[in-house]
Structure formats: C-alpha cells, structure tokens
Amino acid sequence: MSLTKKIIIALILGVIAGIGLTFAPEAIFTGLDMYLLGPVGEIFINLIMMLVVPLVFVSITLGTAGVGDPAKLGKIGVYTVSFFLITTAVAICIGFGVGYLLEPGKEGVFNTEAATYEAQEAPPVMETLINIIPDNPIASLASGDMLQIIAFAIFIGIALAHLGEKTVGIYRLFEQANEILNWLVNLVMKMAPYGAFALIASAIGTAGLDALGSMAMYMIAVILGLIFHGAFTYSLAIWSLGKANPLKFYKAFFPAMSVAFSTSSSNATLPVSMKTAQEQLGVKKEISSFVQPLGATINMDGTAIMQAVATVLISQVYAIPLDFSDLLMVVLTATLASIGTAGVPGVGMIMLAMVLGQVGLPVEGIALIIGVDRLLDMLRTSLNVTGDATIAYIISEKDKRDELKVKHS
Numbered sequence: 001m002s003l004t005k006k007i008i009i010a011l012i013l014g015v016i017a018g019i020g021l022t023f024a025p026e027a028i029f030t031g032l033d034m035y036l037l038g039p040v041g042e043i044f045i046n047l048i049m050m051l052v053v054p055l056v057f058v059s060i061t062l063g064t065a066g067v068g069d070p071a072k073l074g075k076i077g078v079y080t081v082s083f084f085l086i087t088t089a090v091a092i093c094i095g096f097g098v099g100y101l102l103e104p105g106k107e108g109v110f111n112t113e114a115a116t117y118e119a120q121e122a123p124p125v126m127e128t129l130i131n132i133i134p135d136n137p138i139a140s141l142a143s144g145d146m147l148q149i150i151a152f153a154i155f156i157g158i159a160l161a162h163l164g165e166k167t168v169g170i171y172r173l174f175e176q177a178n179e180i181l182n183w184l185v186n187l188v189m190k191m192a193p194y195g196a197f198a199l200i201a202s203a204i205g206t207a208g209l210d211a212l213g214s215m216a217m218y219m220i221a222v223i224l225g226l227i228f229h230g231a232f233t234y235s236l237a238i239w240s241l242g243k244a245n246p247l248k249f250y251k252a253f254f255p256a257m258s259v260a261f262s263t264s265s266s267n268a269t270l271p272v273s274m275k276t277a278q279e280q281l282g283v284k285k286e287i288s289s290f291v292q293p294l295g296a297t298i299n300m301d302g303t304a305i306m307q308a309v310a311t312v313l314i315s316q317v318y319a320i321p322l323d324f325s326d327l328l329m330v331v332l333t334a335t336l337a338s339i340g341t342a343g344v345p346g347v348g349m350i351m352l353a354m355v356l357g358q359v360g361l362p363v364e365g366i367a368l369i370i371g372v373d374r375l376l377d378m379l380r381t382s383l384n385v386t387g388d389a390t391i392a393y394i395i396s397e398k399d400k401r402d403e404l405k406v407k408h409s
C-alpha cells in the first residue's frame with residue numbers, strides 16, 4: 001500500500017477514534033492519551049523536528065551555492081516575498097468575506113463576562129527584521145531561529161559559490177549531509193501514519209465535541225475560507241502561473257498536507273513538504289530549499305484567514321463595529337505579524353492578540369475561540385504549507401521557462 005493511502009486511512013481512523021474517545025469515560029481517555037496516543041504523537045513530532053534545523057541549514061546553503069549569482073538570488077527573494085504578501089492579503093480579504101457573510105458572532109450564546117485571556121507579546125516587526133542577521137549563528141541553530149538560520153545559510157552558500165574549487169571539499173560535505181538527511185526523512189515518514197493517527201485522536205479527544213456547539217458557525221466560516229483560498233486562489237495561481245493541473249498538484253502534495261494536519265506545525269512539516277515538492281512536483285531543489293523554509297516562517301495564509309474571521313466574530317460579539325480603515329489595519333498587521341512568528345502550533349493566537357489590539361478589540365475575546373483552536377490549527381497549517389509549496393512551484397516553473405528561453409536564444 002502506498003504511503004499516501006496509509007496516511008489517509010490513519011487520518012480517518014484517527015478522527016473516528018478521537019470522536020469515540022469523547023464518549024469514553026474520562027479516566028480511559030486520560031490513560032490512553034498519557035501512555036499511548038500522547039507519546040506516539042510526540043515521538044513522531046520529535047523525529048521530524050530532529051531533522052528540521054540541519055535540513056534547512058544544509059539545503060539552503062546548497063541551494064544558494066547552486067544558484068550562485070547573488071543577483072538571481074535577489075530576484076528569487078523579491079518574487080518570493082511579493083507572492084507571500086499578496087497571497088496573505090488575499091487570504092485576509094477572503095476571511096473577511098466569509099466572516100461578514102456568515103456572521104459567526106451573531107449565532108449562539110457567547111459568555112463574554114467569563115472570558116479572560118493572557119496575551120503573549122508578538123515580537124515587533126522592526127526588531128525581527130534587524131535580528132535576521134544573527135550575531136551568534138550557533139545560538140540561532142541551537143534555538144532553531146528559522147530566519148537567522150536562513151540568513152546564515154545564505155551567506156555560507158554565497159561564499160561557497162564564490163570560492164568554487166577552493167572549498168569543493170566542504171561543498172561535497174554539505175551534499176553528503178543532504179543525502180543523509182533525505183534518507184532519514186524517508187525513514188521518519190514511514191512512521192507518519194501512526195503519528196498522524198495518534199495526534200489526531202488525541203487532539204479531537206482533548207478538544208471534545210461540546211466546545212463545538214456555539215462555535216460551529218465560526219468553524220464553518222474558517223473552514224470555508226480555507227477551502228476557498230485553496231480551491232480558488234491557489235488553483236488559479238497553479239493553473240495560470242505554474243501552467244499545471246491543480247488537482248494533480250494537490251494529489252502529489254497530499255502527504256505533506258497530512259503531516260501538517262497532524263502536527264499543526266509548518267516548521268515540523270518542512271522536511272516532508274520540501275521532499276514532496278522536490279520529488280513529486282518537480283520543484284527545483286535550490287528554489288524549494290529557499291522558498292519553503294522562508295514560507296514556513298513568514299507565509300501563513302490559513303492563519304491569516306482564521307485571524308480575519310476571528311476579528312469579525314469578536315467585533316460582532318462585543319458589538320464594536322469595524323470601519324474600512326480598521327479592516328485595512330487588520331490586513332496590514334496580520335500580514336506583518338506573520339513575519340515575526342514561527343510556524344509552530346497555536347502561534348496564530350499570539351498574532352491574533354496583536355491584530356485585535358491594533359483595532360481596539362478586546363483581547364479577552366480570544367478566550368471564546370481558544371477551545372476549538374487546536375482543531376482549526378490542524379486545518380490552517382495544511383493550507384499554510386500548501387501556500388508555500390504553491391509559490392515554490394510557480395517560481396521554479398518560471399525559472400525553468402526562463403532557462404529554456406536563454407537556451408533557445
């Protein structure tokens with residue numbers, strides 16, 4: 001049986017087991033979660049997280065050295081960041097669209113009196129931008145600071161390209177390290193069906209179904225927004241700019257989406273999403289290894305959609321209407337907030353606190369949606385990684401076409 005099939009079966013069984021567990025006595029669920037589901041899920045996440053930092057470092061260094069020309073690298077960088085910003089802004093508008101259409105804050109009973117939420121600070125954007133250049137790259141590697149690792153790897157890559165023959169030994173070393181890491185990604189992926197099953201059963205069992213009641217409309221709005229962005233924005237981009245069939249794209253990329261779904265972390269999904277993009281979608285290695293790690297950190301369209309819908313919900317529940325300039329402010333802050341926060345579970349809530357603060361909505365409103373956030377996090381992370389792969393694919397295809405043109409002229 002193919003890995004994709006195994007993962008699909010695991011996802012379905014995980015959802016069924018999770019729902020079943022919400023009906024089981026509390027002690028049974030707690031025991032199972034503590035001794036079986038929790039450990040299996042965590043071992044799986046640790047196994048892939050173990051590969052993230054070395055893989056990102058090695059592959060970006062090789063990718064940069066492969067491109068060689070800093071001007072070309074700059075061009076890819078400008079394309080990448082522009083695509084990231086545009087798709088995120090579109091995602092937020094879609095979120096507003098479904099939010100105002102379905103009015104999730106008007107349905108159900110919301111107890112705002114009891115709502116309390118301790119907001120965590122998101123790092124200021126300027127600070128994030130300045131800190132992209134690490135003063136201690138070893139510390140960046142140790143703490144897994146993705147933007148700093150990317151910056152350091154790009155510098156090493158440029159140096160390797162520049163020094164050519166002189167550093168061929170190190171270049172070979174990086175190539176061989178890359179082989180080892182890719183081999184390990186394959187190995188870890190064999191665990192994916194078991195990990196996915198455990199993570200999903202545990203997430204659904206923990207969130208429970210009671211929380212869903214009054215939040216159903218909010219969840220439906222977010223899910224519709226996610227589906228619309230995937231089925232419309234990305235499909236259109238894949239078809240018109242990538243000149244490919246979106247259905248084939250989604251089918252090939254499914255294993256990565258399912259890992260994102262079960263881990264709720266774009267960062268943890270990186271090894272799988274890069275491998276899938278390179279091997280199944282034919283994205284050029286040097287482009288995939290640059291665009292996807294960057295995207296895991298700064299491009300989160302699914303998260304942006306959740307933020308837009310949540311903003312609308314909270315403004316409706318607290319009866320604080322937003323005018324057009326507030327909405328523009330949300331687009332701006334949500335897009336910028338995503339730059340400074342890493343792709344890990346639940347980070348969308350930290351960004352949301354910043355967005356709400358900017359437009360004068362009560363941050364306590366987050367308490368209303370936190371109960372269902374774990375489940376939505378799974379879905380939006382799948383869209384987040386798909387967005388990164390879509391952009392990597394489009395840029396890679398454009399690069400291939402440009403190369404062909406140069407060859408023929």
Ligand code: ASP
Pocket residue numbers: 264265266267300302303342343344345346347348349377380381384
């Ligand atoms: N979990 C998401 C990710 O890693 C971020 C979020 O929305 O919380 O992409």
